[in-house]
Amino acid sequence: MSSATVTEEAASGRLWDRFSIKTKRVIWAWTFLALPILFYAGIRFYPTVQAFWLSLTNWDLLRPAKFIGFANYAKMFADPLFWKVFQNTFLYLIIGTPLSLVISFVIAFYLDRVRFAHGLIRALYFLPFLTTAAAMGWVWRWFYQPLPVGVINGLLGSLGLEQQPFLRSTTQALPSILVPAIWAGLGFQIIIFMAGLRAIPSTFYEAARIDGLGEWAILRKITIPLLKPTTVFLVVFSSIGFLRIFDQVYNMTSNDPGGPLNSTKPLVLMIYQTAFSSYQMGYAAAQTVVLFTILLVVSLLQLWVLREKK
Amino acid sequence: MTAMTASKTELAANRRDIRPGRIIAWTLLFVGGLIMVTPLLFMFSTSLKTAGQVYDLRLIPAAPTLDNYIKVLSDGRFMRWFFNSTLIALTVTVSNVFFDSLVGYTLAKFEFRGRYFVFLAILSTLMIPTEMLVIPWYLMSSQLGWIDSYWGIMFPGMMTAFGTFLMKQFFEGVPNDFLEAARVDGLNEFTIWWKIAMPMVVPAISALAIFTFLGNWTAFFWPLIVTTSKELYTLPVGLSSFAVEQSIQWELIMTGAALATIPTLIVFLALQRYIVRGVMLAGLKG
Numbered sequence: 001m002s003s004a005t006v007t008e009e010a011a012s013g014r015l016w017d018r019f020s021i022k023t024k025r026v027i028w029a030w031t032f033l034a035l036p037i038l039f040y041a042g043i044r045f046y047p048t049v050q051a052f053w054l055s056l057t058n059w060d061l062l063r064p065a066k067f068i069g070f071a072n073y074a075k076m077f078a079d080p081l082f083w084k085v086f087q088n089t090f091l092y093l094i095i096g097t098p099l100s101l102v103i104s105f106v107i108a109f110y111l112d113r114v115r116f117a118h119g120l121i122r123a124l125y126f127l128p129f130l131t132t133a134a135a136m137g138w139v140w141r142w143f144y145q146p147l148p149v150g151v152i153n154g155l156l157g158s159l160g161l162e163q164q165p166f167l168r169s170t171t172q173a174l175p176s177i178l179v180p181a182i183w184a185g186l187g188f189q190i191i192i193f194m195a196g197l198r199a200i201p202s203t204f205y206e207a208a209r210i211d212g213l214g215e216w217a218i219l220r221k222i223t224i225p226l227l228k229p230t231t232v233f234l235v236v237f238s239s240i241g242f243l244r245i246f247d248q249v250y251n252m253t254s255n256d257p258g259g260p261l262n263s264t265k266p267l268v269l270m271i272y273q274t275a276f277s278s279y280q281m282g283y284a285a286a287q288t289v290v291l292f293t294i295l296l297v298v299s300l301l302q303l304w305v306l307r308e309k310k
Numbered sequence: 311m312t313a314m315t316a317s318k319t320e321l322a323a324n325r326r327d328i329r330p331g332r333i334i335a336w337t338l339l340f341v342g343g344l345i346m347v348t349p350l351l352f353m354f355s356t357s358l359k360t361a362g363q364v365y366d367l368r369l370i371p372a373a374p375t376l377d378n379y380i381k382v383l384s385d386g387r388f389m390r391w392f393f394n395s396t397l398i399a400l401t402v403t404v405s406n407v408f409f410d411s412l413v414g415y416t417l418a419k420f421e422f423r424g425r426y427f428v429f430l431a432i433l434s435t436l437m438i439p440t441e442m443l444v445i446p447w448y449l450m451s452s453q454l455g456w457i458d459s460y461w462g463i464m465f466p467g468m469m470t471a472f473g474t475f476l477m478k479q480f481f482e483g484v485p486n487d488f489l490e491a492a493r494v495d496g497l498n499e500f501t502i503w504w505k506i507a508m509p510m511v512v513p514a515i516s517a518l519a520i521f522t523f524l525g526n527w528t529a530f531f532w533p534l535i536v537t538t539s540k541e542l543y544t545l546p547v548g549l550s551s552f553a554v555e556q557s558i559q560w561e562l563i564m565t566g567a568a569l570a571t572i573p574t575l576i577v578f579l580a581l582q583r584y585i586v587r588g589v590m591l592a593g594l595k596g
Contacts, residue, residue: 028420028500039409047443048443123582124347126586127350132527134550135549136571138549145560149364151352154367188589250550288441
């Protein structure tokens with residue numbers, strides 16, 4: 001048995017044996033990479049190029065795509081709905097990112113010092129991160145209902161406060177959708193902030209105390225500056241999350257997606273409706289290119305901020 | 311026993327630090343934590359109430375009943391969606407653990423011309439948002455007959471740049487001596503990766519696996535687009551369509567939401583330490 005295998009190997013391995021060890025390793029490397037390269041080329045790069053191309057066509061699923069230049073972009077920039085959606089998307093970002101970062105930093109800062117029941121408290125904050133946005137969208141939607149159903153209005157009523165329309169109001173609906181989005185992401189941000197806080201060497205703090213710095217000065221002069229890489233990572237991570245918000249909006253406004261009166265509609269929901277409700281694929285592709293550009297700028301800003309430090 | 315003595319000594323050591331400020335901070339943190347889980351508590355509580363009790367906003371149901379669960383589970387739809395989500399999330403996770411590790415290892419431990427280019431090319435795909443790819447993916451799926459199939463839901467996520475980058479970072483920390491020793495012993499490169507290198511990066515693998523599973527279990531956007539028949543919905547998409555159908559029967563909607571939430575909570579309770587460590591690992595390296 002074993003001798004047969006050896007001769008077989010020798011026969012098939014004659015060519016293989018002629019290669020140097022270095023060449024053999026190069027061949028192994030490309031063998032390992034072959035399927036992944038096909039995947040990234042076919043499922044990532046080709047579709048990216050195709051999205052750019054489709055954004056220059058009038059493709060609508062029925063007729064073959066026809067090149068129409070920048071007509072989709074012209075249409076988009078002339079469409080008041082696009083600018084409304086653009087504004088909403090940035091409202092999610094501008095309110096959501098700072099608010100969630102400040103809250104999660106404060107919680108992480110204190111939770112890091114807590115010894116008693118540390119694991120339990122951490123778990124309470126972390127649990128919402130593990131939920132499904134689609135499910136939680138419905139839970140929060142129920143919370144926001146008018147009486148006699150809604151929990152929040154029930155609470156307001158028992159405190160003698162005025163009832164609020166929440167999701168039915170054009171001004172309150174967007175913040176109402178932001179709350180569950182922030183709520184679900186807090187646990188992740190707290191854990192990352194705590195990891196960042198622990199990575200700061202305690203010698204820095206000891207030196208600061210010897211120099212007689214107070215708690216507040218230590219926070220401002222040591223903790224916050226040394227936490228910059230963590231903060232930048234979280235700013236970018238949560239910014240990208242808020243710019244791509246979809247699940248919560250779709251589920252909390254499903255009777256009139258993005259409503260009332262488009263006051264909650266983010267860019268991704270507009271893309272979804274343009275592509276899969278109106279089947280204007282070319283127009284939707286142009287909207288995805290805009291989303292791509294916004295996200296690219298945010299990511300490049302991160303690289304720039306981090307590079308400047310060195 | 312040992313845990314108790316340890317916490318006792320810890321308490322003794324911290325006794326000097328117990329000041330009113332600390333107690334207030336702890337209480338505020340704890341109350342904040344309770345507020346964080348309130349939506350989940352209300353969801354479970356309402357799922358145990360009858361239709362008549364829904365308007366009673368007390369947290370603890372007067373007469374808890376499992377009727378809603380029986381009702382929701384009886385037609386088998388939720389079981390099917392649960393099965394779909396589990397199968398899809400598991401398959402995608404196995405694929406990511408295999409391929410992201412293999413590529414990460416190759417980029418970390420092999421020297422060949424073009425290595426840096428391949429790395430940059432894969433890394434650059436992090437910049438491309440899924441939303442930009444869904445229209446071409448949809449076109450591709452309809453041409454290849456992948457619409458409304460498991461493969462159609464899974465194919466975009468079979469490998470990720472994030473996972474590849476994470477694994478590369480960890481394989482760089484594996485000492486070359488071990489790999490050289492295995493090479494001298496005559497093991498082939500695939501076996502060296504699988505039998506020698508992989509066991510040395512188990513924490514990274516578990517972090518990657520947890521993230522991939524959770525991400526695919528909760529995924530909504532692409533499954534919503536690529537599925538058309540109810541039998542192939544994933545749990546989030548199925549729940550969404552179920553909730554639209556029920557419209558104002560909140561006790562049934564909350565039961566559905568609870569059914570979609572319970573599995574991840576169970577997994578969390580079982581794996582809490584690994585998940586938190588995984589988030590930290592991924593956050594710091596990525």
